[in-house]
Amino acid sequence: MLARAWLWALLSLYSQLATCHEPAEGDRALPSILNSGINGSELVGVRRGEGHVPAGHTLRSLLQTGSSRRLLQTPGAAVPFPPLKVMGDGKPCILFRARRIALRYQNNSLVDLTQRAFSPDSPVDTRGSVCYKDKAQLVLKFGDVEDLRALSIRLQMSSKFYESAGQSWFSLDRVSLHYNWSEEARFNVTEVYAPATSSYHCQHVSNLPRYSPLLVASGSTDPARLWSLTFTDFQLQAFNVFSGKFSSPADCATFLTPAVLMGLISSLILLLVLAYALHMVVHLRHVDDYDHKTTVYFPRAPDSDTVSADKSSP
Structure with a gap:
């Protein structure tokens, strides 16, 4: 008080x-x-x-x-880093940002590459990145990270014009890990695409099952099966970059997620059961009315019986 x-x-x-x-x-x-x-x-x-x-x-x-x-923000709150810019012909041609980049090999400890990738104090080496009209590649060279030597991540993108849509779309085709100078783990990328005039955004781009994996090992014997790679709050734009800022994002989240789809199916089943139950109730009511009408007994009047008896006598 x-x-x-x-x-x-x-x-x-x-x-x-x-x-x-x-x-x-x-x-x-x-x-x-x-x-x-x-x-x-x-x-x-x-x-x-x-x-x-x-x-x-x-x-x-x-x-x-x-x-x-x-x-201001309280201590410990996540402050996003500015997007990583790859320059081509003196202007930005690739923009990339992620709130976290987490990498793990089998049961080893998790490696967080976020600071190494986006910190303005020690920018990552992007030499080797290329920007063309219909092809682009982002190369992030981290150097030696813990037990890994010459670690780098490469994102390969392409742009294609679709006549049915009337515009160009870009897609992320492959993500590969290069380490120990000669070893490589390759992930094929599924459903990571957006209009070429927009950026692509997704909360998780990962090969982990709990995140509806968009990264898939390129083969059954590929070393990528032994790695787990997760980009959190992933945003990428590789074509039609006119400034240092992302264009309007095309988000990977869809309305018909598995949870929403199961809810719709369950609701449809319940509605069908309810409709059937109402139909049966109405039908039973009509049957009761019919049975009641057919079982009603109306006795004859005594006068009518006497008159009919008199007529029958000679």
């Missing part, structure tokens, strides 16, 4: 301060924070002027500052 009273007192203090000056963007967010019951010591990363308010400052100290401020 004491804590609640303290929060309400701070809220009233904030309302008095708000009448003295126009609230900034960060000020408008504070009432919801007060009402949610968050302690002032839990607020971190609040910007004040040109500096930063260190963690541990109370709400009272934040409310008494007259300069503009805003809430």
